[in-house]
Amino acid sequence: MKVLQSSMKYSWLLLLFWNPAHTPDCSAVVATEVSGLFRSQSSLLDLNPPVHLSQLRHALSGQTTGTYKGRTIAPVMSAAGADWLTREDRERNEQPEKVLDALNIREGMTVADIGAGVGYFSLRLARRVSNNGRVLAVDVQSEMLELLKKNMEKQRVSNIDLIQGSPVDPHLPENSVDLALLVDVYHEFQTPEEMMSRIRSSLKSDGRLVLIEYRGEDPNVPIKPEHKMTVKQVLFEIEPMGFRLKETLEFLPWQHIFIFVRD
Template sequence: MRQNRFFILFLLVASMSFACHAQSNSNDSKSPYKYKTASWDGIGKVYMGREISHIMGFAGKDWLERDSREAEEGVSLAIKNLPITPNSVVADIGAGSGYYSFRIAPLVSEGKVYAVDVQDAAVEYLNRRSQELGIENVIAVKGSSTSPNLPENAIDLAIFVDVYHELEFPEEMLQNLRKSLKSDGKILLIEYRGEDPSVPIKPLHKMTVRQAKKELEANGFELVENGQFLKIQHFLVFQKKEE
């Protein structure tokens, strides 16, 4: 009984602490983020009117590697339309199991793919998988919640495949990624279509074109391609605005 009381007290203190943290942040006029009661699949943190979703843990690796993914999403078509050359340096942000990284690697035979993830289990898996496949131009990188931890002025294309909506600090991530992009570097967002209620994905794991443009434009990027060829996802290419 005593342990139960202690556990309940711990939960109360923790929830009060989070509430105070959220309240203090929501009152910070300099912060780009607001806070609210978390939705079922959200973290209660809001950026430019959009609640950020929970991150999908590496335990979901099998879902990323499911046999039906090609038929459902048209991955080959997405990769075929990537703005890359054999010399390109690509960053796969939130690479997870490397589903895209290892399929892109042969197309940049004179370049490389930085497979970036914040989860240690993912980075370890990517390193191990690279060795198993004998692929030398996929480089696993441990990113953080605010930065991909990539070299400056080195990236031709950074891709976020069903990942951007999960970024805990999207503004900081975009600003740090901007430094890593070459002057003509691009960002690609592949996101489930938020405008389409028939897409069978949880609402916070989808995005609209309007919301994506709002957030990327606020961080110095402009939409240069809105591909309409994927079955249930947007294919949105952004590049740096001229300063």
């Protein structure tokens, strides 16, 4: 949650040469940082020194955040671009109410919306689960959660819990979630195995994991390649993490819907 107070150039040199390969303790580097600079990226950074430094290097350079199983990990969308989450054509393309119908979201359920952003799905989920259900809205950016809080107040919604996660932990209670929903977010996980392990632990024994991802097989989907995933790649990554594919839904014009259960 911090960034270096020195110049951009000096920060890059420091990060480039002072890393786990050169010293076992990076805490001295982290300790030289101050909050407030690069605010849109700062809330994405983990406090674990080696992970923190790697993330900061990418934030300073504007690069993506590495690779996982042959796939480029996409950068997390900054809160500065939050308006894109409520763009006019999103409802036509993503059909959120139809998606929630297909997922059989019911009154009384506990649903985790991971990568909740400004609450595009969280607010709809809250109405579906009603007052005797809960929505656990997780985001790594405090700015996104502040925007979601304002939207909750506008719509007088009170059954959403705001949770600030980290790149390695969504901070969900164990064995408590009926359905974990990840809409266009899994491909941005900087530490997929750590995140998915914790998400799996949060699910009830009969809980479901739902991933919605833009189709990587379709070159006509107007999204950058690192923000799309193929069916093959999703199964290659998710199934070894202790999940079994139950169903794939293909009624959306641009996106796959994957429904997994615990294996």
